[in-house]
Amino acid sequence: MKHPILEIRVMNIDRYNLTAEDSLTVFEFVSDGPNGRLAKIIKFSETNLKGLYNLAFGDKDLETGDLNDLAVSNNGDSEKVLATIVSAVYAFTDCYPNSVVYATGSTKARTRLYRMGITKYLDEVKKDFYIYGQHNYDWEFFEKNVDYDAFIAKRKNRNFTI
């Protein structure tokens, strides 16, 4: 079967190819490194507030199809994985431009890894997104070197009132 292909803008950084179902809320990619080829799923889940989506990702067990968001794959490609997740956010928000994406790590260490990823590409990401960090039970514009508990990304677009 020939799949339709969507072209979506993302940052020009090294990343894995993405596969998605046609509503672009579930993505899959394959991490390729010293520990082998590991399938990963990214899911944008609806929350209690319409338009707010939780972003989560985890490893897919190829035998059972189960997902694990606590797995540490140590596949030597965390930067490329983060870049791939960012590209999925671009794809998702291209499709749902008024959505708000919430993300936090499954552990403190993973949240820190997300923060480092955002920090690394902040200048590029800020061209297209408003990025907020949750700090001391409040939201603030994302700043480097602040230890955030969670993150929110809102796509900059022409329908958004400034």
Add this chain to the structure above:
Amino acid sequence: MNINELNKRKTPVVVIDNSLKKYKDMPLFQDKVHKANEMLKTIGLPDFTKRKAK
């Protein structure tokens, strides 16, 4: 356009595979969704109308 040129573009290719639909209605990563809902209850969303002065 060759593969190297394609990879350098800001436009990646997302291949549609509807076998992934099975994950759409599965309650995956529910602890994270609960966290998001808790956040909504306690601090709500940022004020998107405010913009940082720069």
